[in-house]
Amino acid sequence: MLEAIVSAGPKVEIVNSPVPTPGPTQVLIKVVVAAANPKDWKVPEWTGKQINTGDDGAGIVEAVGERVSDFRKGDRVAGFHEMGGPSGTYVDFEEASPVPLTAGTAAAGLFEEDGGLGLPLPSSPPYETIPLVIYGASGSVGAFAVQLAKKANIHPLICVAGGGAKTIEHLLDTSKGDTIVDYRKGDEAVTKGIKAALAGKTLKHALDTTAHGSTSVNIAKAMTEGGTIARTLGPEGELPNGVKQFQLSVSTVHSPQQEFGATMFKLFGQGLQQGRLQPRPYEVVRGGLNMLEKALADLKAGKASAVKYVLRIDETDGVDGMS
Template identity: 45%
Template sequence: MPKSSVGPRALMDLFRGRPSVAKQLEALASTKVEELPRDSIVEWPKVVLRKMEKGGPSVRIVDSPIPEPNDDQVLIKVVVSGSNPKDWKLPNLFGDAINQGDDIAGIVEKVGANVFEFKPGDRVAAFHEMRTPGGSYAEYAIAWQHTTFHIPAETTFEEAAAIPLAAMTAAVALYQRLGLPQPWSPEAAAAASTPTPLIIYGAASAVGIYAVQLAQRSNIHPLLCVAGRARDHVERFIDRAKGDVVVDYRDGDEAVVSALVAAAGQAGGVRHALDAVSEGSSISNIGEVFRRVGQANGKVTFVLGGEKQGLPEGVDKSITMVGCVHKEAKDFGYVFFRYFARGLQEGWFKGQRTEVVPGGLGGIEPALTNLKDGKASGVKYVFRIAETEGVGK
């Protein structure tokens, strides 16, 4: 890639709040660009700057310095980046104009002083901390070591890029919010002989399909799944012999409610639900099921915020915020990301189906528009960074 130069003052502004980098640049602050020594010229990777404009997502590809990891972070050369609905939603809510990509799959380039599990050359996937610099829509990205995990040689970068944010959201929902037994716990072993009905509304979504897999590992059955066009994909992960069902939401609200009530009723009622849709009729349908066959101390968790009307009184409502693994739930995130790696190695954990969008970073805007318009059904849009025009030249 061609090299460009920039005044050190501009670089300092870019790295405001990043002392390790700013300190190195401070000495250059009074130096004119033309007087900089040859080795201080910066090589620019392509980075996507996200913002929202009226009518839909808008993306700009801009030049930016390679980020520098702190002592507890990993710098990753991104091979494939995943995408998520939040990539267009957060700029719309907060007016952010930053790199929104958070699903990283690539090769470790550099590690911080405190990092001991990873070294340059390792194949990894990682969950980038949301709304911070160094996102995955770039040639290089930053992740904390506790939200980075090794990927087996048999796992493609495309599959790996579909895992971090959505799979961790599913884990937080099931185990932190609903309080279901973690897969290795004695309670999970005991659950094999005790029905524990769980509604997963939006089971073919990114979060939903990981929730199905994790619930299986915790012996949670029957799984009462709601899906649509991708229901056949959900069928691959359930166990009909244990009472699991997939209900097609396209049959209408009353049909969905009736089918869920029938399945839950056979298991003694329902206490837990994960709403991976969290809008439209999903909330009211879950509420009606709980009214008819809900057990005491019911719990429902949602993946989107906002007012949740239509649930019976006494049902505990929560919002699943995956960002907690970068805050109060760091240990939880550390353990489950390594559990995902083990699952990939052993073959019982599968990444969501992916669709590679042509053009690398140049394909992000149309992909996010499709996400916004609900055109992605049971697939994760991913981007091969090397396909970006101008990268590597």
């Protein structure tokens, strides 16, 4: 099989690797479409180490371990490495491939008790009002956070977005105070916009999916003491008003939060099947893995606004076409 090895730059090397044999509880997937994520260029740059990319993918089950009962060879699935929720036949591979990592990150940030904001789950929606700020709401993680929070009856949703705002407008419930704040108007306008949307309510929870520069500071200025911001990247300094911040980690859905992960990923599969969870807009980067380096460079340059880059593996040089 072919494997894409990413180093700082970003630079990508395509190498031949042996096909792995799944362990007792593992699933081997023949990937049809892989999604590119910002962390794919950030991790090699920050750590100085090479990584093999492709945490997000959709394809067909090739083999299953002896203790696997939920999947069988030939199933159409989407997965976040150690297997996530099935995409079945109700969405295209291109639509399914970005779901596992991005929706999983949103769910972990919103609902996990340890490592997340600990908000009420969709299965136990609150009756009281719980304002929530989602910064970067038109990005993949942010847009899934909007949908999951709405399903959990968390309102008002104060969504900070820019040019991609139109892609999430239809997801909001304005009757419950959901609104969009345009970050392009500047830092001061963002804080004022959040405060105006709160209409006197207390803000205690925020999910910062941008997590860069002044984003968390803008949120914290609208919070009262004791508020908490979950960030997709590590803290960059102390925040005003005694606001707490932490970096969330989606990897906990594998361990130690396996039960939470299993519950959420089944919810994703059901949501896609029933049309209650909407996939994000995507752009196919033609040329398969041969064009991964360009895709990551474009991600680094900020060229992907409210769209997910995906790559069809069968367009890679040296890969046989897939039926």
